[in-house]
Amino acid sequence: MxxxxxxxxxxxxxxxxxxxxxxxxxxxxxxxxxxxxxxxxxxxxxxxxxxxxxxxxxxxxxxxxxxxxxxxxxxxxxxxxxxxxxxxxxxxxxxxxxxxxxxxxxxxxxxxxxxxxxxAWKRGGRRNFRGSLLDRIMFTRISMLTDPALDAGRHEFQLNTLLGRVLSPEEFLRRKATGGWIPPVREIFPFIIGSMSFGALSPNMWLGLLQGVAYCNEVLGIPVVMATGEGGCPPWVLKSPYLKYIILQIASGYFGWDEIIRAIPDMQCDPAAIEIKYGQGAKPGDGGLLMWFKVSKLIARLRGVPEGVDLPSPPVHQTLYSIEESVMKMIQSLSMAWGFRVPVYPKISGSTSAKSVLNNLVRNPYASALMIDGVDGGTGAAYNVSMDATGHPIASNLRECYLDLVAQGKQNEIPLFAAGGVGKNGNVTQNGLALIMLGASGVHIGKYMMQSAAGCLGSEQNRCNVCNLGICPKGITSQNTKLYRRLDPDQVAERVADTFMAISTEMRKVLAPLGRSQSLPIGMSDAIGIDDAAAAEKLQIKYIC
Amino acid sequence: MCRLALKTASKPFSPYDVLTAMEAMQEGYDGSGLGLVLRGVKFTDFTYRTQDPILSGIAHTEAAYHRLDAFMQEKGFQLKYDHEFDVDFKKIEAQDRYKYFLRVYKLPASWKTYAADEVEEQLMLNRLELRKNGEDHGGDLTVFSFWPDVVTIKEVGWPLGIGKALHLNDDRIEARVVMAQGRQNTNYGINLYACHPFFIQGIATMTNGENTAYVPIKELLTGMHYPGYIGYQSDSEVFTHILHYVHKRLKLPLETYKHVITPLKTEELNMHPQGDFLKGMRNVCRRMIIDGPNCVIGSLQDETCIMVQDHKKLRPGTVGGKKGEWAMASEMCGVDAMIPDRDRSHDFQPMRENTVIIPPDRKEMKIWSQFDPYPLPQVA
Missing domain, CATH: 3.30.70 (Alpha-Beta Plaits)
Known part of the structure; x- marks a missing residue:
């Protein structure tokens, strides 16, 4: 002994x-x-x-x-x-x-x-909560004898959605007759690759995503778009014909926007849209945070900052005095930068105040959409307490906003986009379509894309979740060449295409039995049900058991 | 599945003729009700002036009937003719029927200063007020239409049986256009208001099918807060309201209806001569895109009749006839029953891009395609 x-x-x-x-x-x-x-x-x-x-x-x-x-x-x-x-x-x-x-x-x-x-504990990744209300929503209105079910394999399906301010028919006709301005509207695939910045993601990951998106658009005919996140966009992309598949994000740090603005005269096409980030679901009240480990020479150059320093964006935009001033002025300024040819919309974190923002946008003729990011959204770096406990679940937040638009008869005019936990347990199409039937015009997917297209190891059991440290073992969120060379951009691109082809097929498999093929079933709340009476009542959908 | 029959002829005919066509199509439908809309009306007992509105409906109690009388008097309408149906109540399934009314009124003197639009608005509002009056009194008063030259009859039961019970074969009423539909809305609860054809401000449509995009469309129409866009006991009522919205409120040509409910695809519009405008229209009217299998038959105030199909043509529909006399039906045997002596080789079954029009002159059947040039100069 x-x-x-x-x-x-x-x-x-x-x-x-x-x-x-x-x-x-x-x-x-x-x-x-x-x-x-x-x-x-x-x-x-x-x-x-x-x-x-x-x-x-x-x-x-x-x-x-x-x-x-x-x-x-x-x-x-x-x-x-x-x-x-x-x-x-x-x-x-x-x-x-x-x-x-x-x-x-x-x-x-x-x-x-x-x-x-x-x-306090900072980490990247996800909320570490495996429960998902979206997973429990079922598609219950099955067409059988009252109307024939469609054939998912043979019939033609219109799966795309619109991103952009849609006028009322009366106003559209008035402006057509008088030569007035018709706001830009993009026809896109309703599953959008959510904002992940060049900086948060490795160059290989970003390149792979972009290649995959271009392939989806130009070969597969699936008009997928991806958002940049805060951190700019490589100049070669800004001046390429692929910019039309990119939603450029401007956030409170304005990183990368010198490059973007300077590149405007050389742009071959307009970007898909501009997203103004006011908040994100994973860390409401916090700005973006790129930790010093990830500020490489390339990132520093792109963002116009010194190498190896933490890049915390402020929690609010510098111009923020009031919602009217901030939202209206920024939307108008950015619209003007591209000659009013590009949709500009704000992204906010899910919140009980989302309806106030929405109602403000309804009265703003330049606002193109509203993107609401729920509490289950992921991030490259945040305080654990923000990720776990701050924010609002997306389903009821979105539904309230949609029903608010319905009451005003404006549901066709301001499209709502939803994010935060779509596909968190792998059920990406089911989650996305559930949100669409609750009123979303489309959904943003980030974590799922990293898992599906690049093999991200993160899980809701706090597996990995070190995106903030630059040590991503798969090379997805690292700026270390030794790590990110593990990720082959061509293989990522192939997986992006695989993912969107599968989503597109699964959408048909859901829509065919519902008898829907002519338009995306936005707000088709009669088609869904949930096995929770309280949630059903809140969402104004059927309770099923 | 509903069975639909429409006959339009230059010479007025008995609505009973159309009911016999419904009989020919009896296979495959449950015969749970009848909806009839008549235009170009002629009464044998009364010389009718086409500008006078006709109130059609059912008083379920004597009290409701008196209330109706008092209401119309108070509003200043002068009763010119009260059609007495020769009803055999034993043949009517429903028990709570006091009187089927069909009354011709003269417009109130105070309306003389009203423009045509205002008159149309007021007629609709009066109908809605009467409907509400009935609903507020336990549903004892049902009002189907209140419009010049339009008669509406709806009842639960076998269509021909209802025709016999109301003695529609006595030729006391004739019409140039008769729309008939043979089913109550058995997908949901039985409700007289849920029976096609639906009517609003001179526009009537009936549908054979199921509109799977019903709820979002209903929410959009309801959100317009337009007084007439109510009801929605049936998913098919939105077809009538969309036609009303496009043609009457947006004042767009009739061709637009098909472009709104089943727009062409982007690739197709890219090739269309007015594709830019039509893409814009598709965007702004996106929430009015219908879905599911549907054949829509409609008629307008000027006695124009139309038939359109859903985008996949999942429901049948045939148009046939001859100069001065045309029939539209959900089944070919229905057309045969209505106009047997026609050249069948000229029958037409509209495809997904077609709108079939029988203009008021009834000389020929017109077939519009969504791929044809759109009359943009009329719009913008």
Whole structure:
């Protein structure tokens, strides 16, 4: 026996049993190749010498004793900074299936210690809440005998939506007769790749997405558009014919907008739209945050800032004095920059005040849409408390706004776009169509795209979720060339195309039995139901059981 | 599934002729009700002046009937003719029928200063007020139409049986246009207002099908807060209101209706000579795009008759006839029954892009295609 002179314990002491992910490894399969330790983004494991007692029993001499052997094994670090994030890269590279993380079924104490030096827990990724109201919405109005069901494989379906301010028919005719301005309207696929900035994403990821989007548009005929997020857009894209598939975002840090404005005279086409970010679902009240690890030379040049500094955008736009001033002036200024040929719309975080913003937009003739980002939205970097507990779920927020427009007879004029948790458990088409039938003209998908198109390892069980640190093991959210060269842009592009082809097919499979093919069933609330009476009442849809 | 029959002829004929055509189409429908709209009306007992409005409906109680009388008197309408149906109540399924009224009124003297638009507005508002009056009294008064030269009859039961019960075969009423539909809205609750054809300000349509885009369209029309856009006991009522909105309120040519309810695809509009305008129209009228299988038959105040199909032509519909006499029906045998002595080789079944028009002169059947040039100069 070895005596314990003192217990090596401090308030911050942890064992591997206190961590959320526990590394399991099988010594019988071990080859000491060292790949797992070298790939681990958190340096959470290390090879170390271990001593093992080998019981020895000499039967003839009737003697028991011990021998000790020394072996090289894996040890898991327990410091919060090096905690295992469950990404499973060790398992990916292991030639012998000898190692991998497993979720700790007990209550991991490490979550209580994410505030070292008084620094509250910041992370990237998602909310870590697996529940989804959208997953529970079913499409219940099935056409069978009252009208024949459509054939998802053979019939023609109109799946596109409109992005842009739509006039009332009376006003449209009046302006046509008098040569007045008709606001720009884009016909797009209702699943939009949500705002993820060039900076938050690696150059390879961004390039892959853009290639995939171009392929969807030009080869597959699926008019997918993608939003840039705050951080500008590479000059070669700004001056390319692919700009028409891009929604340029302007946010409170105005990063990248020098480049954009300067590029306007050289643009071959107009962008799909301009998104003014006032808030996002993952961290309402916070501006964008690009941490210094990710401000590479390229990013610094694009954003017009020094390398290696944190880039926290202010929580509000500098011009914000009142909603009228901020929204109206910014929308008008940006509309004017492109000669009123580009739809300009604000993005806000889901909030009980969303209706006030909406009603303001209804009275603003230049506002093209409203994008509402619910609490389940993801981000590259945010305080944990913001991600987990601040914001508003999207379903009821969107529904209230839509019904508000219905009451005013304006539901065709200001399209509502919704985001935040679409496809969080993989059911992207079902979630998106549920929101569309609640009143959305389209949905933005970010996290799902990263998972589906680039193999993002993040999950709602707090797996990985280190997009903020620049150590993304798949090279999706890192600016480190060693990491992002793991991601082949061509393969990402292929997966983008796969994803949108599948969504398009699934949309048909849902719409065909509903007897809808001529237009996107926006607000078709008679077609959906939910197994929760309170939610059904709130959303004004059918309760089913 | 509903069965639809419309006959239009230069010489007035008995609505009973159309009911016999319904009988020919009896296979495949439940015969749960009858809706009739008559235009170009002629009474044998009364010389009718076409500008006088005719009030059609049912008083379910004597009290309702007296209330109706008092209401019309108070509004200044002068009763000129009260058609007495020779009703055999034993043949009527429903028990609460006191009187089927069909009354010709003279407009109030105070309306003389009104422009035509105002008169039309007031006629509609009076009808709606009467309808509300009935609804406020437990539904004891049902008012179908109040419009010059239009008669509407709706009842629950087998169509021919209703015709016999009301003695429509006695030739006391004849019309140049008769629209008939043979079903109550059995998809939802039975309600006399839910029975096609639907009527608003001189426009009537009936539909054979199911409008799967009903709820968003209904919400849009309701949101316009236009007094006549109410009811919606049937998903087909929105077809009438869209036609009214496009033709009467936006004052667009009749061709526009098809472009609104089933617009062409972007690729098709890119090739269309007025594609830019029509794409704009499609955007602004996006919420009025219908869906599901539908054949819509309609008639306008000037006795123009139309038939259109849904975008996939999922419902049948045939138009046939000869100079001065035309028939539209959901089944070909219906057309045969209404106009047997026509050249069948000229029958036409509209496809997804067609609008079939029988103009008031009834000389020929016109077929418009959405791919044809759109009469833009009339619009902008």
């Amino acid at each position: 070895v005596s314990i002179r003192s217990i090596p314990s401090t308030p911050s002491s942890l064992t591997h049993l206190d961590l959320q992910w526990i590394i399991k490894h099988r010594e019988d399969r071990f080859t000491l190749c060292g790949r797992c330790t070298s790939v681990c983004p958190k340096e959470a494991i290390f090879l170390t010498y271990r001593r093992q007692r080998m019981p020895k029993l000499d039967i003839l001499k009737k003697k028991r004793s011990s021998e000790y052997r020394t072996f090289t094994g894996i040890r898991q670090r327990t410091e919060p900074a090096n905690r295992c994030i469950g990404c499973g890269m060790c398992a990916t590279v292991c030639p012998n299936e000898a190692i991998g993380p497993e979720p700790n079924p007990n209550d991991p104490r490490v979550r209580l210690l994410h505030n070292d030096k008084g620094e």
